Amino acid sequence: xxxxxxxxxxxxxxxxxxxxxxxxxxxxxxxxxxxxxxxxxxxxxxxxxxxxxxxxxxxxxxxxxxxxxxxxxxxxxxxxxxxxxxxxxxxxxxxxxxxxxxxxxxxxxxxxxxxxxxxxxxxxxxxxxxxxxxxxxxxxxxxxxxxxxxxxxxxxxxxxxxxxxxxxxxxxxxxxxxxxxxxxxxxxxxxxxxxxxxxxxxxxxxxxxxxxxxxxxxxxxxxxxxxxxxxxxxxxxxxxxxxxxxxxxxxxxxxxxxxxxxxxxxxxxxxxxxxxxxxxxxxxxxxxxxxxxxxxxxxxxxxxxxxxxxxxxxxxxxxxxxxxxxxxxxxxxxxxxxxxxxxxxxxxxxxxxxxxxxxxxxxxxxxxxxxxxxxxxxxxxxxxxxxxxxxxxxxxxxxxxxxxxxxxxxxxxxxxxxxxxxxxxxxxxxxxxxxxxxxxxxxxxxxxxxxxxxx
Amino acid sequence: xxxxxxxxxxxxxxxxxxxxxxxxxxxxxxxxxxxxxxxxxxxxxxxxxxxxxxxxxxxxxxxxxxxxxxxxxxxxxxxxxxxxxxxxxxxxxxxxxxxxxxxxxxxxxxxxxxxxxxxxxxxxxxxxxxxxxxxxxxxxxxxxxxxxxxxxxxxxxxxxxxxxxxxxxxxxxxxxxxxxxxxxxxxxxxxxxxxxxxxxxxxxxxxxxxxxxxxxxxxxxxxxxxxxxxxxxxxxxxxxxxxxxxxxxxxxxxxxxxxxxxxxxxxxxxxxxxxxxxxxxxxxxxxxxxxxxxxxxxxxxxxxxxxxxxxxxxxxxxxxxxxxxxxxxxxxxxxxxxxxxxxxxxxxxxxxxxxxxxxxxxxxxxxxxxxxxxxxxxxxxxxxxxxxxxxxxxxxxxxxxxxxxxxxxxxxxxxxxxxxxxxxxxxxxxxxxxxxxxxxxxxxxxxxxxxxxxx
Numbered sequence: 001x002x003x004x005x006x007x008x009x010x011x012x013x014x015x016x017x018x019x020x021x022x023x024x025x026x027x028x029x030x031x032x033x034x035x036x037x038x039x040x041x042x043x044x045x046x047x048x049x050x051x052x053x054x055x056x057x058x059x060x061x062x063x064x065x066x067x068x069x070x071x072x073x074x075x076x077x078x079x080x081x082x083x084x085x086x087x088x089x090x091x092x093x094x095x096x097x098x099x100x101x102x103x104x105x106x107x108x109x110x111x112x113x114x115x116x117x118x119x120x121x122x123x124x125x126x127x128x129x130x131x132x133x134x135x136x137x138x139x140x141x142x143x144x145x146x147x148x149x150x151x152x153x154x155x156x157x158x159x160x161x162x163x164x165x166x167x168x169x170x171x172x173x174x175x176x177x178x179x180x181x182x183x184x185x186x187x188x189x190x191x192x193x194x195x196x197x198x199x200x201x202x203x204x205x206x207x208x209x210x211x212x213x214x215x216x217x218x219x220x221x222x223x224x225x226x227x228x229x230x231x232x233x234x235x236x237x238x239x240x241x242x243x244x245x246x247x248x249x250x251x252x253x254x255x256x257x258x259x260x261x262x263x264x265x266x267x268x269x270x271x272x273x274x275x276x277x278x279x280x281x282x283x284x285x286x287x288x289x290x291x292x293x294x295x296x297x298x299x300x301x302x303x304x305x306x307x308x309x310x311x312x313x314x315x316x317x318x319x320x321x322x323x324x325x326x327x328x329x330x331x332x333x334x335x336x337x338x339x340x341x342x343x344x345x346x347x348x349x350x351x352x353x354x355x356x357x358x359x360x361x362x363x364x365x366x367x368x369x370x371x372x373x374x375x376x377x378x379x380x381x382x383x384x385x386x387x388x389x390x391x392x393x394x395x396x397x398x399x400x401x402x403x404x405x406x407x408x409x410x411x412x413x414x415x416x417x418x419x420x421x422x423x424x425x426x427x428x429x430x431x432x433x434x435x436x437x438x439x440x441x442x443x444x445x446x447x448x449x450x451x452x453x454x455x
Numbered sequence: 456x457x458x459x460x461x462x463x464x465x466x467x468x469x470x471x472x473x474x475x476x477x478x479x480x481x482x483x484x485x486x487x488x489x490x491x492x493x494x495x496x497x498x499x500x501x502x503x504x505x506x507x508x509x510x511x512x513x514x515x516x517x518x519x520x521x522x523x524x525x526x527x528x529x530x531x532x533x534x535x536x537x538x539x540x541x542x543x544x545x546x547x548x549x550x551x552x553x554x555x556x557x558x559x560x561x562x563x564x565x566x567x568x569x570x571x572x573x574x575x576x577x578x579x580x581x582x583x584x585x586x587x588x589x590x591x592x593x594x595x596x597x598x599x600x601x602x603x604x605x606x607x608x609x610x611x612x613x614x615x616x617x618x619x620x621x622x623x624x625x626x627x628x629x630x631x632x633x634x635x636x637x638x639x640x641x642x643x644x645x646x647x648x649x650x651x652x653x654x655x656x657x658x659x660x661x662x663x664x665x666x667x668x669x670x671x672x673x674x675x676x677x678x679x680x681x682x683x684x685x686x687x688x689x690x691x692x693x694x695x696x697x698x699x700x701x702x703x704x705x706x707x708x709x710x711x712x713x714x715x716x717x718x719x720x721x722x723x724x725x726x727x728x729x730x731x732x733x734x735x736x737x738x739x740x741x742x743x744x745x746x747x748x749x750x751x752x753x754x755x756x757x758x759x760x761x762x763x764x765x766x767x768x769x770x771x772x773x774x775x776x777x778x779x780x781x782x783x784x785x786x787x788x789x790x791x792x793x794x795x796x797x798x799x800x801x802x803x804x805x806x807x808x809x810x811x812x813x814x815x816x817x818x819x820x821x822x823x824x825x826x827x828x829x830x831x832x833x834x835x836x837x838x839x840x841x842x843x844x845x846x847x848x849x850x851x852x853x854x855x856x857x858x859x860x861x862x863x864x865x866x867x868x869x870x871x872x873x874x875x876x877x878x879x880x881x882x883x884x885x886x887x888x889x890x891x892x893x894x895x896x897x898x899x900x901x902x903x904x905x906x907x908x909x910x
Contacts, residue, residue, distance in 0.1 A: 007566040018496035039821035039851035041473035068525040072590040111462040121868040135527040158854035366494035396494035399613035413576040
């Protein structure tokens with residue numbers, strides 16, 4: 001027997017009660033509906049992956065943030081006194097744990113593509129909506145278990161895939177009625193910049209520094225660049241990029257003249273121009289904004305990169321992604337290029353809440369409550385209830401014939417819009433009394449017309 | 456850098472590719488639709504629970520089968536040399552792990568109800584569809600990660616809840632077009648039987664033995680009862696129950712005469728009679744069959760118990776559940792009665808596959824593929840594609856203007872029913888060539904009529 005404890009859940013995790021669930025489902029369903037309209041197929045991978053699949057894919061920091069699952073049975077058998085003295089978690093960890101919880105959806109997807117390469121029809125358009133786990137320090141808006149919504153195409157270099165993802169982003173946020181800005185850049189351009197200021201070797205440092213422009217401002221970016229060993233000449237030549245203004249055409253012209261010497265850079269320009277011209281030809285409602293300071297942390301991106309921000313609500317990026325040329329190489333399948341974006345469900349939830357954009361009906365569930373008067377009235381109510389439900393209308397009867405007030409309280413707290421009363425008189429007249437809870441109005445509806453009334 | 460490995464997943468876990476996903480979603484959506492028609496609300500709890508919440512709830516065996524999650528940071532600090540020598544996994548386990556993966560949906564639900572008792576509107580009708588994890592030895596049909604679909608009402612003793620669950624079971628399998636048998640029994644009757652043969656103390660042994668009647672047959676059941684210390688007289692008096700035949704009324708009469716001395720037993724009879732009479736009054740298509748040999752392993756059931764089997768496919772029970780009077784007591788909330796059933800998604804999947812009952816459209820996803828001819832034909836195709844998608848029709852364009860054959864192969868392998876060709880001539884005539892892949896027929900459809908054609 002276990003002693004009674006005050007129940008709680010692990011820090012950084014959440015229960016999702018009915019009202020949150022209904023709002024979250026609205027978010028996931030809206031996104032999935034768009035994905036499927038574009039021919040993307042659903043995929044699910046196991047929550048646990050072999051640690052050999054996960055380790056080394058997210059950098060040292062990431063390895064530390066993996067949740068490891070204890071081997072079943074006697075997991076101590078391989079553990080030595082030395083392990084204890086060293087307290088070397090990493091080394092000992094492998095001995096007592098061979099599995100870890102999924103850290104993102106990208107690496108399991110890459111693993112899946114390689115493992116199933118012979119069954120998969122390429123180009124493979126897949127979407128995946130599943131939780132991921134990270135042993136991060138929990139804080140506002142950061143959780144240890146959260147959902148990711150990823151959509152990717154692998155096995156095609158065509159820039160039409162980038163265009164399609166822009167259309168998807170446009171459709172998704174149009175469906176949410178959220179006004180957003182879509183920023184577009186290209187890793188090849190960033191390489192071209194590094195190259196043309198004579199620091200191709202420092203592309204990552206430069207990228208990382210540029211990425212912080214919004215947050216820390218120009219001076220600090222320059223200071224960081226200097227600290228990374230860029231000479232003042234290089235830093236000076238970088239300034240026009242950092243301070244670049246104007247529309248996409250203007251920016252492209254300026255950057256062209258600057259990086260014309262870099263073949264890779266010019267390839268990046270060409271890619272951006274192609275994407276923008278198709279987006280324009282199709283006049284997609286959401287036109288991307290070229291932002292040369294957009295870098296995105298993750299280093300596996302090799303081409304286009306995207307980032308989406310809400311215009312009327314202050315929160316980080318709510319969607320983002322890009323092109324990666326060698327996702328599956330790490331698992332032995334070379335030359336499979338992919339491009340994808342990810343939607344941040346939790347942040348989108350906060351935006352829709354903050355801007356009050358959830359549809360009305362995301363807080364109504366049951367539409368009709370039949371009051372329970374017991375006896376033959378109860379049987380009559382149960383029969384009508386079955387008919388209403390068979391018509392596809394969500395309906396309930398209060399399970400006990402308790403006081404009217406208690407049953408009405410239930411309807412109110414559950415925000416059930418209609419209450420049906422079938423008492424003695426209603427049973428005789430064959431007409432139900434229907435109460436509209438919001439207006440407080442009462443109507444008399446013949447039993448046989450109830451379904452049409454609620455439909 | 457990590458060395459290249461042949462990718463694999465942990466034993467007992469599964470990848471769900473697109474075609475499985477679409478079939479599984481059909482199962483989950485069908486079940487959820489019924490749940491919501493009856494006014495049940497969705498709930499999700501975290502994948503990880505504190506071990507203090509999980510341990511001791513599933514018996515010693517269950518504790519062993521919990522997947523434990525390694526504490527982050529230096530999880531060895533509290534581990535002593537003694538722990539190593541003893542190799543005592545249980546004791547050491549607690550030191551290096553405070554969290555475990557959800558083992559079922561019932562205990563987390565109980566934890567949720569107690570933790571949120573002040574926000575919850577009772578009676579609380581909730582459903583939950585989430586994966587659970589068990590470190591069982593994997594074998595055919597038994598996995599280490601699998602979904603459960605639970606539906607429960609807590610906070611109401613009314614037998615109308617039992618009736619409603621019977622309606623739900625009836626509706627769910629009618630929706631699947633699967634013919635099933637629903638067996639009904641009541642734990643109070645089983646107690647009454649034990650009592651009336653003078654072995655109230657041995658109710659569990661008797662229940663467990665009776666439960667095996669289908670599997671091991673009458674002799675072996677009797678042998679087991681004897682081994683548990685029942686005298687031959689008691690076993691003899693049990694025989695009429697074990698061999699009881701006939702319709703529900705006959706069975707009830709026989710059992711009544713036998714256990715009339717047991718107050719609890721007669722209460723159970725009364726419950727069964729009430730449930731059966733309402734079920735009959737509503738003439739629910741699926742009428743339950745009273746089966747006094749039905750016991751169900753789990754010991755927390757205290758009233759009605761249910762079990763569902765498919766009539767035309769040999770597999771274990773595909774749904775089951777019952778009434779439990781003290782679910783939340785273990786977490787300090789007394790006197791909350793509940794009743795619920797669980798649907799076995801994996802077995803239902805096997806039944807629908809075996810009987811070929813998945814709807815046609817569960818293997819079609821994208822409806823239309825536009826062939827990619829590049830150049831201005833491509834732009835024209837992209838514009839029509841957007842219109843088709845905006846009409847809510849799932850459509851794609853092949854991302855590259857490669858050989859016709861390759862694009863047709865893609866359509867075939869993806870079982871896309873319609874292929875649209877917009878080449879030079881079509882562009883001039885303003886009429887698309889539409890190929891129906893199944894029949895191999897070709898039609899000519901004016902651009903402006905394409906949507907109506909596919910809608």
